[in-house]
Amino acid sequence: MAETIDSLNTEARIPLNRPLVTASALILTSAVAFSHDFEFPLLILLLSIGIMILTNTPFRPWMRIITLTLAWVILVSIPLPFITPGEPVMSFTFNSMVLNITEEGLHIMIIFILRIVSASSIFTAFVLIIGWRGIIRGLEFFRIPRELTLLLKLSVIHIPLTIREAAKMISARDARIMKGIGVKKLWITLASVVGELFLRSYERAWRVDKAIKARSFESTDNFSRF
Amino acid sequence: MLLRVDNIGFEYPGGPEILKEATFNADKGEIVAIIGPNGSGKTTLLMVAAGLLDPSKGIVYVEDKPLSEQLPKIRSRIGLVFQEPDDQLFNPTVYEELAFALRQLLNSVEEVDEKVRKITKKFDLKEIINKPPYKLSIGEKRIVALASVIAYDPDILLLDEPTANLSSGPIKMIEEILQEAKKSGKVVVIASHDVEFVASVSDRIYVIDRGSIIGGINARSILSDDSMLTIADMNPPLVLQTLRELGLESENTPMTIRELSKKACSEKTSKFT
Numbered sequence: 468m469a470e471t472i473d474s475l476n477t478e479a480r481i482p483l484n485r486p487l488v489t490a491s492a493l494i495l496t497s498a499v500a501f502s503h504d505f506e507f508p509l510l511i512l513l514l515s516i517g518i519m520i521l522t523n524t525p526f527r528p529w530m531r532i533i534t535l536t537l538a539w540v541i542l543v544s545i546p547l548p549f550i551t552p553g554e555p556v557m558s559f560t561f562n563s564m565v566l567n568i569t570e571e572g573l574h575i576m577i578i579f580i581l582r583i584v585s586a587s588s589i590f591t592a593f594v595l596i597i598g599w600r601g602i603i604r605g606l607e608f609f610r611i612p613r614e615l616t617l618l619l620k621l622s623v624i625h626i627p628l629t630i631r632e633a634a635k636m637i638s639a640r641d642a643r644i645m646k647g648i649g650v651k652k653l654w655i656t657l658a659s660v661v662g663e664l665f666l667r668s669y670e671r672a673w674r675v676d677k678a679i680k681a682r683s684f685e686s687t688d689n690f691s692r693f
Numbered sequence: 694m695l696l697r698v699d700n701i702g703f704e705y706p707g708g709p710e711i712l713k714e715a716t717f718n719a720d721k722g723e724i725v726a727i728i729g730p731n732g733s734g735k736t737t738l739l740m741v742a743a744g745l746l747d748p749s750k751g752i753v754y755v756e757d758k759p760l761s762e763q764l765p766k767i768r769s770r771i772g773l774v775f776q777e778p779d780d781q782l783f784n785p786t787v788y789e790e791l792a793f794a795l796r797q798l799l800n801s802v803e804e805v806d807e808k809v810r811k812i813t814k815k816f817d818l819k820e821i822i823n824k825p826p827y828k829l830s831i832g833e834k835r836i837v838a839l840a841s842v843i844a845y846d847p848d849i850l851l852l853d854e855p856t857a858n859l860s861s862g863p864i865k866m867i868e869e870i871l872q873e874a875k876k877s878g879k880v881v882v883i884a885s886h887d888v889e890f891v892a893s894v895s896d897r898i899y900v901i902d903r904g905s906i907i908g909g910i911n912a913r914s915i916l917s918d919d920s921m922l923t924i925a926d927m928n929p930p931l932v933l934q935t936l937r938e939l940g941l942e943s944e945n946t947p948m949t950i951r952e953l954s955k956k957a958c959s960e961k962t963s964k965f966t
Binding site: 603620621623628677678681682 | 746765766768773779780785797825842
């Protein structure tokens with residue numbers, strides 16, 4: 468996952484007009500995210516593949532992001548066929564509870580998955596072409612508040628750092644497990660990573676805030692408080 | 694005095710008192726070291742001196758004016774190099790890192806570019822200029838962190854453990870840069886636990902212990918004073934230890950290899966003449 472986010476932190480592969488590409492990416496992503504049919508998301512998905520081929524952009528990082536998005540969106544949309552009212556196509560009995568999968572629910576679920584995957588695919592394609600930094604510069608052109616662009620810059624650096632830190636913490640725990648400790652204990656050990664990670668992230672955020680403040684010669688009170 | 698930290702107290706909300714009436718000063722063209730054991734408050738002291746933390750009592754003065762009254766503009770005259778470069782380097786590339794402060798101080802893109810080019814050459818960063826800082830080695834990160842501060846030419850340089858985890862090459866480079874800063878009349882304050890580095894660069898040394906500061910006299914006196922070094926949880930410099938073992942300690946005992954070789958050379962020359 469850290470590698471995937473790292474792959475976005477690149478410079479532009481092709482010297483395109485950054486504001487224009489950023490605007491196109493935002494417009495197409497928003498349009499597909501709020502669409503209601505099958506055709507448009509499918510068209511955008513094909514368009515993003517076309518753009519990738521035309522610009523000779525490596526498919527691997529794009530595939531990784533699409534796969535991650537697909538896995539996440541399937542997980543999130545699982546309740547949709549059960550909670551959407553409509554004609555049941557399948558029924559399950561869980562204890563004494565009857566769960567119905569509706570046709571309307573399945574329809575909404577598929578459109579939802581398609582919309583999110585297409586939105587992610589077109590945005591990722593643009594990011595891979597002009598780089599995350601290119602997108603940020605494009606946003607700066609539109610006079611997006613500096614705090615927001617700074618947050619975007621920080622996220623692409625610190626999300627992989629945090630993921631790698633978590634991986635190191637898990638390895639450190641793993642290295643000291645000498646014998647079979649059982650699933651329950653293993654989970655407790657791994658769960659301790661989460662708490663520590665939160666604390667470490669908080670402390671790092673505090674220090675990064677100070678670092679930004681140290682080199683900011685105008686007022687930075689909006690995003691730099693103790 | 695360019696920098697004066699006067700009776701500073703500091704405590705984190707709900708936490709213990711980190712600094713207790715800490716006082717130190719540093720003048721133009723001087724390298725001052727603050728030594729002390731881990732957790733003695735060195736980092737907090739530098740953050741207070743840089744105006745990043747508000748002291749609970751006491752005042753930090755820059756050119757006899759309270760620092761708090763000169764914020765945030767005064768920050769362009771103070772450069773703090775953090776202990777952990779990962780915390781300090783927050784831009785997507787080394788270039789952006791070097792240009793971050795310059796963009797606030799200079800008027801045109803060309804000026805920023807020119808200045809970044811000079812710093813890149815000075816610190817030999819050409820190979821890594823477009824790389825993300827978090828992908829660099831620890832030595833490279835430390836050099837970039839220092840370069841990002843030197844780039845805007847502050848009058849007061851505060852360095853927190855600048856030599857931690859570094860090999861001899863980058864340490865030598867940092868030494869040269871600090872000597873250059875000293876020559877150009879800047880104030881340099883280093884918080885360090887590296888006795889050899891402190892011995893080779895500092896003019897005066899303060900010892901910090903559990904938030905209180907003592908010392909402030911010349912480096913030679915502190916480094917040859919065992920009681921001070923015990924408080925700082927440090928050993929004397931290796932050259933001094935060796936000369937002591939050989940029973941050759943005198944008033945002007947060399948503290949570093951450079952001083953030792955200089956002395957040996959002069960004695961050799963005087964024998965000839």
